[in-house]
Amino acid sequence: MGVLKKPIYIVLFLLTILFNFIIGEFIDNFRRAGKLWLLIGIAFNFWWLAFFKYTGFIFNNINIFLRNDLPVRDIILPIGISFYTFQNVSYIVDVYRRKAKAETNIINYGAYISMFPQLIAGPIVKYETVAAQLRNRTHSIKRVEDGLKTFTIGLGYKVLLANQIGGLWKKIGDIGYQSISTKLAWLGIIAFTFQIYFDFCGYSYMAIGLGRIMGFDIPKNFDHPYMSTTMGEFWRRWHMTLGSWFKEYVYIPLGGNRVKTSLVVRNFFVVWLFTGVWHGASWNFVIWGMVLFGLIMLERFVIGDFLNKYKIVGHLYMFLVIPLTWLLFAITDFRQLGIYFSRLLPIFHVKTYAVNDRDYAKYLGIYWKYFLAGTIFSTNIPEKIYKKIKDSYFIVILLIIVFWASVYCMYQGMDDPFLYYTF
Known part of the structure; x- marks a missing residue:
């Protein structure tokens, strides 16, 4: 229901896929600046998680501590954000560590992040676990x-x-x-x-x-x-x-x-x-x-x-x-x-x-x-x-x-x- 009321969350989800796909490419192709791109990617991912999940908690505690009455909006948490944030971060870190090759097909990367069976409550799947299966799966x-x-x-x-x-x-x-x-x-x-x-x-x-x-x-x-x-x-x-x-x-x-x-x-x-x-x-x-x-x-x-x-x-x-x-x-x-x-x-x-x-x-x-x-x-x-x-x-x-x-x-x-x- 949160997504139906806030379709902007779909845009945010697609944006995170695109951003991390690009960051992975930058890390892999511009190794000298790889650490900088990695830090940018980590900051981007955890910023959205912190904003949606912890803004209300932080402001409520500020109000209690300082005895203020700052308005605190009830922010709807995008479903699955804790899980797909961790998957995005694991991907760019593994690319930086050379444990995984940067994905060159955004459809494949999008399929990895948006894989619906585990998108909203895990398990948390690392990219290297399913990288080969994104290109060639065995059905029987x-x-x-x-x-x-x-x-x-x-x-x-x-x-x-x-x-x-x-x-x-x-x-x-x-x-x-x-x-x-x-x-x-x-x-x-x-x-x-x-x-x-x-x-x-x-x-x-x-x-x-x-x-x-x-x-x-x-x-x-x-x-x-x-x-x-x-x-x-x-x-x-x-x-x-x-x-x-x-x-x-x-x-x-x-x-x-x-x-x-x-x-x-x-x-x-x-x-x-x-x-x-x-x-x-x-x-x-x-x-x-x-x-x-x-x-x-x-x-x-x-x-x-x-x-x-x-x-x-x-x-x-x-x-x-x-x-x-x-x-x-x-x-x-x-x-x-x-x-x-x-x-x-x-x-x-x-x-x-x-x-x-x-x-x-x-x-x-x-x-x-x-x-x-x-x-x-x-x-x-x-x-x-x-x-x-x-x-x-x-x-x-x-x-x-x-x-x-x-x-x-x-x-x-x-x-x-x-x-x-x-x-």
Whole structure:
């Protein structure tokens, strides 16, 4: 709807494609001034991202700090700008580093940036990954079949798991955080934990499937992150293309692990500050990024070896830590966030209203099957079974059922938007 109301966003999108295409040509053909062109390109791309995503946040905080009343316009965020900005920047940086040859056909470059399966929510695809496929793709019935199967799995994750279990998180919001019991509070944040995983993982599978149908190999974005024993491992398995982008274009250029310990800590700090800010223009995302930074540093220097050695302890640790960190991600209002934490951890006294200590039983009775399915499909067991029987008639019939069940749910209005559309 934002694009329909603001068609200028289409012009901006086309302008960014043209500009980065030209910058790539300039970097490749005028190497002496290559660094200057690179800096111009980076500044251009991040200027638009900062303008659309962070202007309101910056001016609101200026008003609070200086006690001013500057007018703050509600700027509509162009959908997918966080993702295609990173792809544009990775392209010009790789051309500068000679890891990729500048594209000479603007249609090919435009196809790379505007590839619709992953344009609005990733995975983040580097140009070198698909450069050859832009010119010469291999199509076959087998690839189409595999793509349709992968797409259907992603559709099922989104509609039949994420949307359904996300209903509990919505209900808790409607009830009000002050009026829920501690047990229901934990059920709610675990429900959100499953929702955000199957929502985003589902989208990624759908993007990979559609890409395969069209002859593109879009990279894997998730590797069963909820099976991790440390937060560091978790973020090597979650949104893998984003983590890879920050590692290659921020962490390593800052020195990576090749510098003294204090600078390694600094490098991690910068990466996680940027990761938090990238996810949203709100202080809760900044705090979320800093909490993850603190946990990863704690694991790196203190408890990581212990958690990796004693896997059961690691899994119990992550069972507690993952939902608590997602809570920082899920609730942007600090007052409401504080109330929810007080319900999760009742040692913090807070005034409550009409709390029914048995309220969790009602919702567990409704949603238990989604919690069970979420737990099973968060592991690698279904994937291992699928790989063994993916060519069987049983899988074909099962995926047809999943597809039409998903269509039916969407027809019934169970078609919540993808959570990562807002980024």
